[in-house]
Amino acid sequence: MESKPRRLSTSELGHIGIFTAVIAVMAQLTIPLPPVPLTMQTFAVPLAGAVLGAKKGSIAAIIYLILGAVGAPVFSGFTGGYSFIIGPSGGYLLSYPLFAFIVGLGSYKNNRIWLALGLVIGSIINLSMGMFQLAFVLQIDMRAAFALGVFPFIVPELIKLSLVFVIAPKIRQAIERNK
Numbered sequence: 001m002e003s004k005p006r007r008l009s010t011s012e013l014g015h016i017g018i019f020t021a022v023i024a025v026m027a028q029l030t031i032p033l034p035p036v037p038l039t040m041q042t043f044a045v046p047l048a049g050a051v052l053g054a055k056k057g058s059i060a061a062i063i064y065l066i067l068g069a070v071g072a073p074v075f076s077g078f079t080g081g082y083s084f085i086i087g088p089s090g091g092y093l094l095s096y097p098l099f100a101f102i103v104g105l106g107s108y109k110n111n112r113i114w115l116a117l118g119l120v121i122g123s124i125i126n127l128s129m130g131m132f133q134l135a136f137v138l139q140i141d142m143r144a145a146f147a148l149g150v151f152p153f154i155v156p157e158l159i160k161l162s163l164v165f166v167i168a169p170k171i172r173q174a175i176e177r178n179k
Contacts, residue, residue, distance in 0.1 A: 012056060015175065019048040019060040023096075024067070024074035035088040036134065036149050039076045042126060043160040045096045046103040046119055050168035051175065054104030061096035068093070091133025095126040103164075110169060119161045127153060 008016070026040035049057030064074060071080045075093070085093055099122040106118015127150045135145035 008056070011179070015052055016056050016060045016063065019044070019052060019057070020063045020067070023048065023060065023064045027074060027076045028078065030076045033152055035138065036092065036130065036153075037076050037089070038153060038156055040160070041076075041096070042092075042099075042123070042153075042157060043163060045099050045126075046122055046161065046164045047168055047171075049100035049103030049118070049122070050107040050115060050164055051172045052100075052104065053107065054101045057100035057104040058097040061100045065093060065096060086137075088134050088137045089130065090137070092126060092130035094133070095129040098129075099123070099126045107168065107172070110172070112165075112169070115168070116165060119165060123157055123161055127157070 023041055023044040026044035029040040031038040045057075045061055048060045051057070052060065065085070068074045068080045069082045069085050073080045075084050084090060102122040102125065103115070103118040106114045106116070106121075108114065131142070131145045131149045134140070134149040135142055138145070138148075140148075
């Protein structure tokens with residue numbers, strides 16, 4: 001006998017909606033670096049995974065991508081449309097659900113070592129997917145794609161991941177306390 005999947009509660013749906021909005025707002029905090037801007041999305045996406053867990057964090061990232069793909073102005077610079085998904089920065093965007101999922105797995109049971117590992121692996125996947133699509137769309141080699149799409153983001157990414165590492169457990173505990 002198969003069991004029915006558990007439905008998300010109203011509270012859980014609210015948390016997903018809030019984190020979808022947080023990702024959209026953080027996308028607007030940007031430093032333009034052609035061809036890929038430096039944004040705070042890569043702070044908000046792992047934060048969603050670390051706070052909400054793998055499933056709900058991924059759902060928040062998927063909703064964000066759907067909103068942006070259909071034209072809602074949620075991508076950096078208040079832009080939207082599927083052209084951003086298939087454009088030079090699309091690989092970074094497409095990695096967000098997986099990024100949130102992996103960080104969410106790492107945050108399971110509030111183990112700090114696993115959280116750190118999830119943050120690092122998720123970030124590597126994010127930067128790698130971004131680099132591969134950047135190389136494909138711009139028709140450049142991997143060395144050039146790394147120089148444009150990974151290297152300038154390493155230090156900012158480490159800072160953002162460190163912030164997530166520090167604040168996510170506190171937010172998660174606050175949410176669990178108020179259930």
